[in-house]
Amino acid sequence: MPDRLPSLVLLVGFWIPPAVAGRAAADLVHRSTTRIRPALLYTALAIFVLGWSLAWFLFHLSRMPPYIPGATQDPTYAPPEAVAGLAVVASALVLPGSAIACVLAFRSRARGLSPIRHRVASKP
Numbered sequence: 435m436p437d438r439l440p441s442l443v444l445l446v447g448f449w450i451p452p453a454v455a456g457r458a459a460a461d462l463v464h465r466s467t468t469r470i471r472p473a474l475l476y477t478a479l480a481i482f483v484l485g486w487s488l489a490w491f492l493f494h495l496s497r498m499p500p501y502i503p504g505a506t507q508d509p510t511y512a513p514p515e516a517v518a519g520l521a522v523v524a525s526a527l528v529l530p531g532s533a534i535a536c537v538l539a540f541r542s543r544a545r546g547l548s549p550i551r552h553r554v555a556s557k558p
Contacts, residue, residue, distance in 0.1 A: 448490055448528045449535035455482050456539035463544065479540065483532045491524040 459479055463470055498512040498520075512520075 445494070449531050452483055452486055452532040452536035453539040455479065455486075456536035457543045460540045460543035479536055480533075483529065483536055486532055487524055487529040490528050491520060494520055494524075 456479065459475055463475065495512055495517065498516055502513065502516045
């Protein structure tokens with residue numbers, strides 16, 4: 435189990451790094467003295483999410499356990515069926531889940547950092 439712990443943590447917590455990136459992007463926008471174009475920021479976050487999904491796939495591909503049907507004791511070989519299944523999980527779960535986590539963290543943090551505007555009641 436200890437050798438599978440990092441893989442298990444990334445399997446369950448795949449959404450945590452994109453959420454941290456979204457929160458950090460919201461902090462960057464809030465603290466920046468110059469205006470950051472939203473299209474540039476969203477493009478950077480999209481590239482991060484795509485890169486994270488690819489890194490997640492490659493990390494789990496290199497840690498394919500030998501008890502997967504068709505697997506061998508050679509850790510450098512993964513059976514094609516297992517690679518296809520991992521690709522489906524990465525594209526159908528990790529990619530959209532990471533994008534949703536990133537957007538939700540960005541928006542909730544940005545909403546929490548936006549200045550509260552009080553309405554001043556005018557006296558007659």
